[in-house]
Amino acid sequence: MIYILTHYWSELIQGLGYTLLSSIIALIFSTIIGTMFAIFEVLPSRTMRIIGRIYIEIFRNIPLLVIAMFFYVLIPMYVAKIDGFTAGTIGLTIYTSSFIAETVRSGINSVDPGQMEGARANGMTYWQAMSKIVLPQAFKLVIPPLGNQFINLVKNSSVLAFVAGFDLMYQGNSIASLSLDTINSYMVVGVFYLIITLPLSYYMRHLEKRLAN
Amino acid sequence: MQNFIDAYSWVNIRFLLEGLWVTVEVSIVSIIASFIIGSVLGVLRYVKIKYLSAIVGFIVDIIRNLPLMLIIFFTYFGLPHLGFKPGILFATILAMTIFESAMLAEIVRAGILAVDYGQMEGARANGMSYVQALWHIVFPQAVKKTIPTIVSQFISLIKDTSLATIIVLPELLNHAQIIYGQNSAYIIPMFVMVAFMYFVICYALSVLSRVLDKKLA
Numbered sequence: 001m002i003y004i005l006t007h008y009w010s011e012l013i014q015g016l017g018y019t020l021l022s023s024i025i026a027l028i029f030s031t032i033i034g035t036m037f038a039i040f041e042v043l044p045s046r047t048m049r050i051i052g053r054i055y056i057e058i059f060r061n062i063p064l065l066v067i068a069m070f071f072y073v074l075i076p077m078y079v080a081k082i083d084g085f086t087a088g089t090i091g092l093t094i095y096t097s098s099f100i101a102e103t104v105r106s107g108i109n110s111v112d113p114g115q116m117e118g119a120r121a122n123g124m125t126y127w128q129a130m131s132k133i134v135l136p137q138a139f140k141l142v143i144p145p146l147g148n149q150f151i152n153l154v155k156n157s158s159v160l161a162f163v164a165g166f167d168l169m170y171q172g173n174s175i176a177s178l179s180l181d182t183i184n185s186y187m188v189v190g191v192f193y194l195i196i197t198l199p200l201s202y203y204m205r206h207l208e209k210r211l212a213n
Numbered sequence: 214m215q216n217f218i219d220a221y222s223w224v225n226i227r228f229l230l231e232g233l234w235v236t237v238e239v240s241i242v243s244i245i246a247s248f249i250i251g252s253v254l255g256v257l258r259y260v261k262i263k264y265l266s267a268i269v270g271f272i273v274d275i276i277r278n279l280p281l282m283l284i285i286f287f288t289y290f291g292l293p294h295l296g297f298k299p300g301i302l303f304a305t306i307l308a309m310t311i312f313e314s315a316m317l318a319e320i321v322r323a324g325i326l327a328v329d330y331g332q333m334e335g336a337r338a339n340g341m342s343y344v345q346a347l348w349h350i351v352f353p354q355a356v357k358k359t360i361p362t363i364v365s366q367f368i369s370l371i372k373d374t375s376l377a378t379i380i381v382l383p384e385l386l387n388h389a390q391i392i393y394g395q396n397s398a399y400i401i402p403m404f405v406m407v408a409f410m411y412f413v414i415c416y417a418l419s420v421l422s423r424v425l426d427k428k429l430a
Contacts, residue, residue: 015287056414057416057419058412059370059373059414060415060419061411061412061416061419062408062411062412062415063372063376063411065370065375065376065378065386066386066404066407066408066411068373069386069404070404070408072338073400073404074400074401074404077397077400108411113235129395151278154280155278155279155281156280158280158283159376161339161379162378162379169280169282169283169286170288172283173286176290178366182286182291183287183291183292183294183295184299186283186287186290186291187288188284190287192281193278193279193280194275194278194279197278197279198274198275198278201274201277201278202274206318209291
């Protein structure tokens with residue numbers, strides 16, 4: 001393991017950087033898109049609710065790899081030349097946004113409806129009440145699940161390896177084939193993943209406990 | 214449109230269905246194995262046996278926080294270096310079972326913790342041993358409480374079998390790749406069909422879990 005660490009340090013750090021970068025970009029955009037569809041689902045308009053439901057159900061029930069490969073194969077053919085990293089991150093964003101939408105929706109639903117009514121009764125419009133009163137309370141509730149989504153994102157970003165996204169998993173494979181020491185290469189890569197995910201998951205468990213009390 | 218009609222010829226659809234069958238096989242075996250192992254691990258973690266529970270908890274946490282793809286690579290490319298050479302199918306099932314058992318262990322443990330402690334006390338007061346009370350009273354209620362979570366974990370297991378494409382397991386996505394590899398006009402029709410097949414299975418399961426949850430609640 002020490003040999004792998006010292007000889008392939010720059011590759012590993014590069015992989016870690018790409019994994020983190022892709023996860024953070026995907027988290028930001030999927031939170032935005034997910035929140036949008038979550039709001040669709042609680043709107044009074046029936047059409048919007050159906051649109052929200054369809055989006056969430058479709059992307060929750062299709063494997064991430066299928067979505068990522070779809071973008072990796074098709075966007076360069078018809079739209080624009082993009083690299084594996086971009087295609088993979090777009091796939092990650094769309095896949096995760098459906099889970100985040102579901103989380104945020106349940107957050108909005110668990111905010112007391114009296115909050116919305118009170119805000120409306122005080123002269124706020126629906127959008128003002130939603131953005132200033134309901135959503136801030138909903139987000140407080142969904143912070144632990146969002147954290148867990150980020151952990152999933154870091155783990156799921158390993159599909160970037162499949163579309164040549166230069167992430168940790170990709171580097172791990174190339175190190176394994178260069179050094180011929182598969183076991184130690186994958187163990188080192190595993191440790192790198194754990195450095196990100198393990199502390200986060202313990203912290204999220206701690207947060208959940210604190211919020212429960 | 215012609216592309217779609219050509220792509221969905223019976224030969225291609227049959228080839229995709231063969232792939233789907235492998236996906237289903239891997240999923241069913243992994244679901245059964247990981248439910249049993251996961252429940253045992255979850256209970257072990259709950260009962261607080263000195264050292265053992267802590268060790269189980271630590272291993273479960275580590276596996277849960279690794280990407281499944283890394284575990285698949287490890288079982289397929291790593292294990293042969295330790296003197297054990299699994300085939301592609303076995304390596305996939307092994308990796309899925311290891312990963313999903315850890316996920317389920319955590320779900321089962323949370324379920325047991327959510328069962329009112331009075332249930333355990335009542336069972337013990339009625340003369341059951343600790344193991345009897347756990348097995349007959351607490352565990353069934355814990356599973357009942359966590360059915361939606363367990364089923365959604367199984368849904369992600371089914372979706373995750375697509376990761377085995379990377380070690381060329383002849384499952385659904387792999388067969389689709391073979392078909393569109395021969396004719397690039399088939400790319401869109403193949404992705405649509407693969408997405409549709411996964412969607413039907415996973416969506417049906419999620420509806421089933423909602424029905425089950427309502428019935429049992």
